[in-house]
Amino acid sequence: MPNADNSGSKPRRRGFQRTTAKPEPAARGDVVVAERPRSRTASGSVAVTLRVNGDEHRLTLDPRTTLLDALRDHLDLPGTKKGCDMGACGACTVHVDGRRVVSCLTLAASVDRQAITTIEGLAQNGELHPMQVAFLDHDGFQCGYCTPGQIMSAVALIREGRATSPEAIREFMNGNICRCGAYPNIVAAIKAAPGKE
Ligand code: FES
Numbered sequence: 001m002p003n004a005d006n007s008g009s010k011p012r013r014r015g016f017q018r019t020t021a022k023p024e025p026a027a028r029g030d031v032v033v034a035e036r037p038r039s040r041t042a043s044g045s046v047a048v049t050l051r052v053n054g055d056e057h058r059l060t061l062d063p064r065t066t067l068l069d070a071l072r073d074h075l076d077l078p079g080t081k082k083g084c085d086m087g088a089c090g091a092c093t094v095h096v097d098g099r100r101v102v103s104c105l106t107l108a109a110s111v112d113r114q115a116i117t118t119i120e121g122l123a124q125n126g127e128l129h130p131m132q133v134a135f136l137d138h139d140g141f142q143c144g145y146c147t148p149g150q151i152m153s154a155v156a157l158i159r160e161g162r163a164t165s166p167e168a169i170r171e172f173m174n175g176n177i178c179r180c181g182a183y184p185n186i187v188a189a190i191k192a193a194p195g196k197e
């Protein structure tokens with residue numbers, strides 16, 4: 001992960017919390033690709049049940065619909081960001097059954113009935129997730145566009161037991177690109193977040 005000067009203007013915390021607090025989310029570690037379209041309708045659409053942040057949603061989708069588009073366009077969960085839309089930036093990271101995945105390369109039909117967590121689902125009972133707090137405390141963002149994906153990836157990274165050193169954090173977060181170059185503060189936030197050991 002490249003380092004970069006992080007001396008830009010201070011982040012707007014209220015905007016950050018609005019983006020990351022309520023709805024919950026993956027990095028490039030694993031990519032889920034549709035394996036079997038669910039029951040097709042006469043129109044060629046498929047019936048899909050998405051379990052997102054504890055809520056169940058029954059949708060009828062074009063079988064080519066990505067999980068990212070299903071979240072943003074069908075479920076009104078815009079916290080998961082579309083960056084490259086080709087698996088290269090990590091902005092769209094969410095969790096599927098606890099694993100981080102890039103939702104732009106994941107067909108919605110392939111995660112039928114699996115547990116999906118987005119950035120909107122991280123906070124619980126009005127309390128930010130400790131990783132969200134760590135990003136705030138360490139100014140781990142500037143514009144904030146990559147931040148939901150960074151946080152979702154970081155949460156999974158700690159769960160994977162891989163956040164063992166700054167070098168390891170850089171290595172296993174390298175699928176999450178930050179065009180603002182907030183990398184030093186992102187690493188500091190992950191390093192300081194509770195739950196690593
Ligand atoms: S938008 Fe999915 S990896 Fe960039």
Ligand code: FES
Pocket residue numbers: 140141142143144145146147177178179180181182
């Ligand atoms: S904070 Fe702007 S792209 Fe990462």
